[in-house]
Amino acid sequence: MAGNVSYQDLGRAPSIEWNQLANGVHKIGGSSHATIVVEMRDHLIAVEGPLYEARTAPVVKAIKERFPGKPIRYVVPTHHHLDHAGGIRAFMAEGAVVVSPFSARDFYARVAKAPHTRHPDSLEKARTPVVIESFGGGPRVLTDGTRRVEVYPLPTSHAEDLVVVYLPAEKIVIEADHISPRNGQVRPAPAVKEFVNAVDKLNLDIATIVGIHGDSATLQAARAAAQSTK
Numbered sequence: 001m002a003g004n005v006s007y008q009d010l011g012r013a014p015s016i017e018w019n020q021l022a023n024g025v026h027k028i029g030g031s032s033h034a035t036i037v038v039e040m041r042d043h044l045i046a047v048e049g050p051l052y053e054a055r056t057a058p059v060v061k062a063i064k065e066r067f068p069g070k071p072i073r074y075v076v077p078t079h080h081h082l083d084h085a086g087g088i089r090a091f092m093a094e095g096a097v098v099v100s101p102f103s104a105r106d107f108y109a110r111v112a113k114a115p116h117t118r119h120p121d122s123l124e125k126a127r128t129p130v131v132i133e134s135f136g137g138g139p140r141v142l143t144d145g146t147r148r149v150e151v152y153p154l155p156t157s158h159a160e161d162l163v164v165v166y167l168p169a170e171k172i173v174i175e176a177d178h179i180s181p182r183n184g185q186v187r188p189a190p191a192v193k194e195f196v197n198a199v200d201k202l203n204l205d206i207a208t209i210v211g212i213h214g215d216s217a218t219l220q221a222a223r224a225a226a227q228s229t230k
């Protein structure tokens, strides 16, 4: 799928770097695109199945080794772009329910049904039925009675089906392709301005923005970058 794109780890041994962001909240880095894992009482929620099978199959394997007995019950893609959802089939193969806005339902249904017979991938081998849970008109809240994971539709000019994942207890927002902090810094850009304006309308208590790309930054840092965007 990524044949005409030179992603940094295509063809290399996968690098899996665990980084704990908060109690029960882990970022799996080691590539251009991260996956975030949230530990619930008896299951796991994964945010992002990026790139391609060669990345996400080892990521899924690492998750299963670290949390034996806790199934990956949900996978939440931030948006449908190929580099962000190209590896989602490895999560589908685990029986993870895809949580996405209505606007992306047909897309993920097609991804789930696409035959991969020439080089069978995890889903082709597993032959698991895939459940796509669509939502709209407000956030989809995933909870185990203790921890809450809130998925907000946040359509921007980058993607109509964009979502952010909000962890209210940790005051964390997980985002892709707008903020992408580097060493805690956010560079001014029109996408930063658009994102900050959009996220402000959600009225959430946010301390930290965690990027699928890069690392983390404070909302203040993103706001300052938005304000100094021409």
Ligand SMILES: [Zn+2]
Residues within 6 Å of the ligand: 079, 081, 084, 158, 159, 177
């Ligand atoms: Zn994108």
